[in-house]
Amino acid sequence: MAGPTTTELLWGVPQPPRRGPKPSLTLERIVAEAIALADTEGPANLAMARLAERLGCAKMALYRYVPGKSELTALMLDAALGPAPEPVTLDATAAEPWRAYLTSWTETAFERYRAHPWALELTPGVRPMGPNEMSWLETALTALAGTALTGPERLDSVVLLLGHVRSLVQQVGTGIDDDNLEAELAREIGPILAAHADRYPHTVAAFTEQSGRGPGEPDAARNNALHFGVDRILDGLSAYIAAAR
Template identity: 35%
Template sequence: MSDAEDPAAQSLRLLWGDVGPGRRGPKPRLSVAEIVAAGVAVADGEGLEAVSMQRVAAEVGYTTMSMYTYVPGKELLLELMLDAAVGEPPTLSAEGWRERVEEWTAQVQELFHRRPWMLRIAMRNPPMGPGQLAWFDRLLSAVLDSGLNGPEAMSLSMYLLSATRELARIHTDGAASPGIDEYISNLSTVVTPVRFPALYRAMSSDGFTDDVDEESLSRFGLRRLLDGVDAHVADGSGG
């Protein structure tokens, strides 16, 4: 592998199972897939902080230096783990495109709930691996049925992917934190109508007198976004 290889090209090559230029001699005894599977197992059992090149090397019975022959560094290892950990894409059974989008986002949330360590991995590139592309393709299939054209559907799907991931991260980070009711209660001690007029107005509305559920709020936001898509398609507007 050349030192000048573009990082995106390097990721693409390893994500799709090409371990580099062919070499004469016996077949390598270790595969990238085995290394990645070992990394995923460590993350599942002990969290992402336990994953290191040294630890994964020990899991597969190789030296740390030999690991770099297969995977050039931890950052790329994490990217490969992220793609492998998504597993098979969901089968979306709902009939309407909107319902399939909601079904997809719920499946993504469930995946991140099972493997919260995935949210700790920074996405260096848009989806490029077979696992993430398969999930993205399922979402895009539903969005295309809305009537959006190709570029519009791609744009919306990328937004939904990013938003769903970020909401999952917020919910995961907040699992051990005060709930939204307590958050609003704490804010009410510092938010005044003079300094934060819009925030004060929203917090003073009747909606905050009832129990507020984060999942319901997320679903509300998604449905209003999809309402906008329907309106956009109905009036034939562009841009």
């Protein structure tokens, strides 16, 4: 008999009960251990054999719960994302009632992907979406529902915000605190800029303008790429919505 599909696993379609003793594993435990494995050892080491070793079971035992790695990673992605921030009752008297929620939505998405950067590799392409991931789409679209944007424009707005999150998570990478990203970059290229300042005057100026410090010196006023980008995207949406009215 064929195993459950990715959609059935994501959405909890009931499976027929099995005879015999109660299983020692659960799908939830398998997914949680797989996430821990990807977090600590990287997605390249996410193999069914390695996962079975961590769970203390035979590799074949895993296939009783999940047919293969593609189904497993779909479950991992939905669990790692978790539910979207709680929907809010939008203040209809506010000029832009959608803006505060989308700001929180994007910041939370950044935090989730930063905690599990391997999840970025699992999101491209056409694929089944689980209930958690669907909640992210639904809540963002709900916030924009009262605007002059069309349905496709609301979807594109969500894609735009997620694209900003993806690009920053990819730039930060692993092993660097995102709050110190620009400081780390400035420290890395500082000696190069100091030696070739005449060739890159605008780059030097960009790194020194905020506080007058040198390009290799840290500055707490930097590292605002996430919020700056979100604000500018929402500014653009605001202008577009106003024009559409």
